[in-house]
Amino acid sequence: xxxxxxxxxxxxxxxxxxxxxxxxxxxxxxxxxxxxxxxxxxxxxxxxxxxxxxxxxxxxxxxxxxxxxxxxxxxxxxxxxxxxxxxxxxx
Numbered sequence: 814x815x816x817x818x819x820x821x822x823x824x825x826x827x828x829x830x831x832x833x834x835x836x837x838x839x840x841x842x843x844x845x846x847x848x849x850x851x852x853x854x855x856x857x858x859x860x861x862x863x864x865x866x867x868x869x870x871x872x873x874x875x876x877x878x879x880x881x882x883x884x885x886x887x888x889x890x891x892x893x894x895x896x897x898x899x900x901x902x903x904x
Contacts (some may be wrong), residue, residue, distance in 0.1 A: 823853045827862055839866060857887035864896060873900055 826849040833842035845867050850859045862877035877900050883893045 823849060823854070823856055823859070826852075827859065830862065830866075834866060835846070839870060842866060853885060857883040857890060857893075859889070860886065861893060868896070868900070873903065876900060 824868070828843055828884065830842040830849070831846040833839075833845060839856060840851050843863065846859055846863045846866070851865070853859060860879045860883035864876045864883060867873075867876035868877060877897065880897050884897065887893070
């Protein structure tokens with residue numbers, strides 16, 4: 814008997830979150846990414862993706878927190894620096 818296999822790798826969960834966002838399920842996408850971040854705490858990409866979702870939701874403070882976390886993990890990320898500048902200008 815063969816059982817199905819699931820892949821809970823970082824990329825796969827991030828892709829699931831992207832698809833949830835596309836389907837209009839932003840809260841579910843955020844929940845999946847937060848879970849993904851627990852299993853992959855060194856990933857700047859997860860923080861960036863969460864920052865983007867929070868920014869799209871209009872939650873500036875959460876977006877800033879996630880972008881800052883990403884910058885700590887990946888200090889040379891130009892896109893994150895740009896997002897932080899954009900959000901700081903809106904202050």
